[in-house]
Amino acid sequence: MPLTYNPPLRDMHFALHEVLGAVETLQKLPRFADFDRDTCNAILEEAGKFAAEVVAPTNSIGDLQGCTLDKQSHSVKTPDGFRQAYQQYVEAGWPALSCDPAYGGQGLPFVVNQCLYEMLNSANQAWTMYPGLSHGAYEALHAHGSDALKQRYLPRLTSGEWTGTMCLTEPHCGTDLGLLRTKAEPQADGSYLLTGSKIFISAGEHDMAENIVHLVLARLPDAPAGSKGISLFVVPKYLVNDDGSLGARNPIFCTGLEHKMGIHGNATAQLSLEGAVGHLVGQPHKGLAAMFVMMNAARLGVGNQSLGLTEIAYQNALAYAKERLQMRALSGPKAPEQPADPIIVHPDVRHQLLTAKAYAEGGRLLSAYCGVLLDKAHAAEDETERAGAQAELALLTPIVKAFLTDNGLAATIGCQQVFGGHGYIRETGMEQLVRDARINLIYEGTNAVQALDLLGRKVLGDGGKALTQFGRKIAAWGAEHADNPKMAEFLLPLQDLGERLTEVTQAIGARAQRNPDEVGVAAVDYLRIAGHLTFGWLWARAAQTALQAIADGRDDPLYPAKIETARFYFARLLPEVETPLKRLQAHANTILKTSHTLA
Template sequence: MPSYQPPLRDMRFALYELCDFAALRALPGGEELAPDLIDPVLEAAGTFCAEVLLPLNRSGDEEGCRFENGIVRTPKGFPGAYRAFREGGWTSLGCDPAYGGQGLPKTIGVLVEEMICSTNLSFGMYPGLAHGAYSALLRHGSQELKDRYLPKLVSGEWAGTMCLTEPQCGTDLGLIRTRAEPDGEGAYRITGTKIFISGGEQDLTENILHLVLAKLPDAPSGTRGISLFLVPKFLPAPDGRPGPRNGVSCGAIEHKMGIKASSTCVMNFDGASGWLVGEPHRGLAAMFTMMNEARLGVGIQGLGLAEISYQNAVAYARERLQGRALDGVRDPARPADPILVHPDVRRMLLTMRAMTEGCRVLGVWTALQADIAERHPDPQERQAAEDFVALMTPVVKALFTDVGWEMTALGMQVLGGHGYIREWGMEQYVRDARITQIYEGTNGIQALDLVGRKLPAHAGRYLRRFFHPLLAWIEAHQDDEALGEFVLPLSKAFGRLQQATAEVARRGLADPTEAGAAASEYLRLFGLTALGWIWARAAAAALPQAETDAFHRAKLATARFYMQKLLPQTSALTASIMAGGATLRQFEDAAF
């Protein structure tokens, strides 16, 4: 079975040394945030994940969920683990104290999420979706709905789901057919079928709150006619406990490539009682609160899987004996050297390390901006942070999940044939990682969101939240000789990103398909440049301590590897973007 050590030292580096921890403490309610409060939380989370969740990961994958007479049974050990998770207070960590939460910021929560995803992604799906439902209700629900349902979501007694997709529509939600008819008493009757509903039915909580997109009888066509409804599995009794069964049921569960211990359900709504969340015909905007949070969360899923795959690939490379080092015998006392000495193995491991650690910092940075957007007393500061999060959401979702897929595949490759065998656990990470590139909006959709919505928004205002501080950092450090090997490649990559941005914008105005053709490559270029900035900053932070401290020395060496071996990919991406999309358009449909 794979092992796992919570990467607490690297998390502390991201939180305290690279991201603006002082800005987090300066927010209202952040006065008590300090390492002596945060570190024990992260340590306890790491212990729970390593000792409770990880042992259930492989058995949960092998057993999967069972569908019996309309009831979903999660794998053995999952109900007990969830009970311990809830009793440990983990469901309430980032929730409002007014509803029983602990009020910790997203910046801390994202690190806990990563450890959950590393050790048992299927398990993490259940509380993760419940927190998304909590966020949507907190922002858009009436006070009556919040008072009735939020305490149950915060405590983890009840769970939540997000019901968007239907058999005939996924991304194009304007095509949904689920309808909502007023019942004359202030509620609505919801009728329709939703598919791919994670956690739609399970045996972990006593009730499930479904957030359902549906159309009212007078709804305009398209996405402007969608409303959002809260539909509980059991209608609450006067004492707050689950009462009579609502008209919602699970029709089947999907049999999947990965995340097999997460129930993926077909949900049937047959005149189920539901309550409007937010304004009529404004449901998609309300649901985006949950969707955007989920997209950032899915990015963290990719990061978590990359981290545990890296850890186990390194452990194997230290122990596996195969051949001798190309420059001579390294360990004459043994019949062969460990594969860690071989250049290609080191290339794979350093790629995994550089991408994973860079993404961790970008995830913390984005979460910090989300906290500022929510809590800062200055409206201008809130707006600036909100812009940054909006810009980075598709990048984090797509880049991190691409990294999760690529790095878990590299981890399996390090183990060679053993990586392909189930007993070693590495192939499960590959299978689990694949869905992250698909759900919550495929990565191609994220790329279209970046170039089609985020780049032109408010005359480029979102983009300036990233470009301007990056340029200022380069200018502030361009004369620092000690950092020259990091600043110069970053400056060149940023120049390519600026060039590509201008070209995508110019061509996209004349022909939107040109922007679409460049979208995925542009997002990757953007992400690699962002990681380049992070690694340049990491080098600046590590340099003063590298001579005497092994951790910072490794940071400096990893930054050097990223700049020399990974950041140059931006050159090829730029060349492809500048070539335009003619070859895609001109290929005849019949020739496919």
């Protein structure tokens, strides 16, 4: 019984058009003045077909076959069907969807690309990582590359003829990139020769495209120690001639593939640079800032990966729960004509399903909301509007990455539980979703690193300005709907949580002035609380939209379902914040002063 996938187009329309008013917001920006709902919906419909009909059939094959390295040629074969699906992806123009028309892109809003990638991730996360990483490479070069580098690389990345990677991690260092050792020696012609080793490079070698554009962090000979001495280089698998044709093989070789818990269909490569030719991107010793363009795009993308897995896990668990017969409901038979009731009648099964549904639909709202922010940050003509969107997006990025991936793992495990013993065996596909979901909490900065980024940099680092602005936006929206008694069950707990988060932020800030380790102690719990505040606001908005639609006489079963799911979220999931709030009151020494325990 393989996994099935139905693109959640109606819910995407609800999120984009009814709750967020995304198209109308974007039409105010000159770049997207001609964008309309019909265009948006037509693109999403075709994207859904491609994900379900072309990409989804490769998912279980990729998990079973994995990738194969030929150590003599350093070449990697991807699973059966991967290359053919990618060729169809390129031929259909999907890589160019939100890219700059100056380089052959279609210039559509990033939020539409986010929806495309949610569906691709549901269909096959491992496959989607190949084109997905190209977007990050494109963004970094678009933001920091010279005109010559842009002309050389961006058209081929835009078309999908070439793919991209980000080469950061080395065997002795993970997130602490200040420790990296890869060297870049300047040459007389303005190029550099790079020597060193990189590991955990997703899509680092494959047979799906004719060239791979690696963005590599390395040190110049005069580089200062630490993160202030890192430079960024573009290092292609094949050198590119002046006329754009491919030249000699560049000595950046795959020397090994990691044997992983999940995402088997993606080649997680060990790369050796043996005097590979590269060109500087941006300024010397400023590479980390340039790479953060790519890393932030990747962090939004990883949250989207878990959103996709949550959705497909929910769809399959719901279908199974409606068909699987097991015992009788405690209140009496619900299907007396059957020898037993379908398991969907049992409260714990319903709890698991509703949890996954709430996390998927809430995650979709958050992903789309951040997509609109990113479009405004890039396309708004008013500098204040751009800066405001960028500040809010920076605040929400670690929440997207960590909160959605935490939720995604919990949801896939819960949906696996719905299948019982059948969820533990390979045939149903549920155990693969759990294995694939696990990496999303780890790469692109572990979720603890995201929490440190949120609390240390994004909240305390700017004196709480961005958080205060976000809190005011939530409070102002709540005030608009405070007169509606039907909204009280959503607005009151939301207001209470906002006030408590403000109080705990101030308390942590005061403690951190005396002992900076307080930030590390509090960070993970803090992000979980902030994530629920963000989700609570979006679910309240969904409930308000559904209530208004019903009041207007719109007969669509989606609306009462939204209200029911919102009630479940506020009654059963939001109260989770009580535990981290309680933990934040505990003395930090219960973690810090444990030298005997951890001796």
